[in-house]
Structure formats: structure tokens, C-alpha cells
Amino acid sequence: MKKTFISTLLFIFLSLSLFGQTKEEIINNMINEVTYLASDKLEGRATGTKSEKLAAKYISEKFKKYNLQSKGEDGFLQYFDAKIKENPHTQRIKKKITGMNVVGYIDNKQEETIIIGAHYDHLGYGSFGSLYDGDKQVHNGADDNASGVSLLINLASSLQEIKDYNYLFIAFSGEEHGLFGSSYYAKNPTIDIKKVRFMINFDMVGRLNKERTLAVNGIGTSSKWKYLLDNSNKYNFKLKTSESGIGPSDHTSFYLQDIPSIHFFTGQHEDYHKPTDDIEKINFDGMYLIYEYVKEIITRSTKIDDFDFQETKSDSTVTPKFTVTLGVMPDYLFDGIGMRIDGISKGKTAEKYGIKKGDIVLQINKYEVADMMGYMKALSKFKKGDSAVIKLNRKEKIIKIDIIFQ
Secondary structure (H helix, E strand, O other): OHHHHHHHHHHHHHHHHHHOOOHHHHHHHHHHHHHHHOOHHHOOOOOOOHHHHHHHHHHHHHHHHOOOEEOOOEOOEEEEEEOOEOOOOOOOEOOOEEEEEEEEEEOOOOOOEEEEEEEOOOOOOOOOOOOOOOOOOOOOOHHHHHHHHHHHHHHHHHHHHOOOOEEEEEEEOOOOOOOHHHHHHHHOOOOOHHHEEEEEEEOOOOOOOOOOEEEEEOHHHOOOHHHHHHHHOOOOOEEEEEOOOOOOOOHHHHHOOOOOEEEEEOOOOOOOOOOOOOHHHOOHHHHHHHHHHHHHHHHHHOOOOOOOOOOOOOHHHHOOOOOOOOOEEEOOOOOOOOEEEEEEOOOOHHHHOOOOOOOEEEEEOOEEOOOHHHHHHHHOOOOOOOEEEEEEEEOOEEEEEEEEOO
């Protein structure tokens, strides 16, 4: 009896030390997690590689530390096969690879479960999907998406305090090649997916800017999201929302299973899919604010009885096809008129003709560019070798630049 009592006290002490953490302790956790996942040792965490296995082992050990139940098919691991393109610009198919999701569960004996997800794979040495033109280098993916995995891991600890739901935590692989891991899980779930209340996905959440602009995609997947997001926003986030449940990240896989799903994103940057996406540029204070925000969202969601699912108009189904680009990185968080440029690719059209980071594209020939969709529609009117006049807003001055699409 005495031995049992001492064991119980020890468990309570360990639980308090793990879960009742200060802001400084949580940020320190985040720094350690991103440091490891985005280290050269992990060689870019490409799906189907030894480095993916190292990352999966690390995440599994974190899940064990926080007493999560394993919900894979082999402990915490769920394996899936994928056929991937060796080069995004060709149709040649590489041999089949096997990836692994890492799945942990908190069973509070409740009717409903919340899914928290983030992909942990990246580009390895950049053979597929890299935007870097130089010599072969490790693409560490600190923002994409070690940042999201770190949020997932820390929520796996803190959400144990909110016992109104069960929680499923999934670190997906295969995202960079086409959402393979999340799609496989959504179609082969290890829990009753019909009892999932909603899904929250983190992808690139490590670069919160000074204005605290935070993109939340998929708010149209439930009539409750807007109210919940606005009323939970005690952190002065400037929210940039989109309604569509379809997008280039893992929330899409769950939306397609009729689950209300949203995606948190702090924006694109010049280091996207390049070797320079490193830990030195991560805003850990910003990550902590997002962590607190999501906890507040989940806490407030307990007051909502019926979390309905809604189909949304998919932007991707109407996205125009285009064969030319300016060779720029759009600023996806920009909410003004036009398409603001957040980065310039070396050797491409924009650099050749003197278009600069920060320029806002307003018009291409006669085609007005009111937003990102307008930009893509304008590009669809041109082919390689066509000439065009680009109308830009450069530091509040309107200029025009003649170009030829490469």
C-alpha cells in the first residue's frame, strides 16, 4: 500500500514538472526541438531516408515523454508507400519509397477527438522541389516545418490539462511530395474518424513578422471558425484568413473527409525551399504566441455544442494554368491591392529586368492584378517569348517595366 502511494505521488510530481511549464521553459523546448530537427545531422529529413527515421524516432521519444499512447500500426509509426517524381519538371517516376507518420494519442474517454498535425519531412539535399540554384547542400527546413512539429510536440504536453476532448497528434511525412502521409492517414485512420471534432494543422509557423500577421486557411470549413478565431485572439494577431478547405498542406486531407480543418501559416519568405531556411531566422517568441493562441481556441471551443462541417468553394479548382512566371516569391500575407513581391529568384525574368523585392504588381499589359488570383490569371495569358509591360507600385511610386517572358 505504501509503495503504491509513493508511486502515485511520484507520477503526480513528474506530471506537474512536465506539464506545468513556464514560458521560458516552453521556448527553450522549442529551440532545442528545432535545433535538432533542422540540424545537418538529419540531412533535410527527406521521405524514405535514414534521416526521416531519425526524425521519426525523435518525435516518438517526445510522445513517450509526455505519456501519449501509440496510435500507429507499429507503435507510434504508421507506414505508407508512395511513388514520387524524381524531378518536378518531368513525368519520370522514381521507384516506390516508404515513409512513416508518427501518431500519438491522449485518451480522455471523451466522445470527440481533436487532431493536431504538422509535417516533419523536408527536401533532403534539394533534389526535388528546391528553389536553390547552387551546389548540392542540405535543406534543413527550420521553418518548413521543424517549427510546426515543435508546436505539435509542446501542445502534446500542455493539452493534457484540457480534458474535454481526446487528442490525436500526427507528425506527417511525404508532404513535400504531395500530402502522401496525411492522405494515407485520413483514408486509413487508427481512431474513429467520424468522431473527430476538428483538425488543426501547422505548416511554416516560425517567421511571425513585427505586425503579427498570421494566416489561417480553411475557416470556411465550419461556420464556427470565424467566431472562435476572433474571440480567442488576445494576442493582437493581424489575421489573414481564407475560406477554402483545399490548400497545399495537410489539412486538405482531412477536409476531404468532411472534417472542419484549418492551417496556421506565418508566411512565405526568401529562404523557402532553400538551404538558408535555418534556425537563426526563427521567431521563437512568435511561435510561443501561436502556441498560446491555439490553446485558447481549443479552450473556447468547449463552449460550442455543434461544430458543424461546411464544404467550401475550392480556389484550386479555378486556379488558372500558366506556363510563364516572373520568377518571384509572392507575399501571401499581403492584403492590399496587387501582388507584392517577397523575393526574387536568381537568373529569372524579374531579376533580369530590375524588378525588386517589395514591388507590388498592379497590371500586366491590359490585365489588372488586384490580388494573387489576378496575378495568376494575368500570367495565363502569356507564353515564353511574349513581351509585356509590368505596372508596379514601388515605394508609392508607379513605374512601368518592359519585359520578355523567359
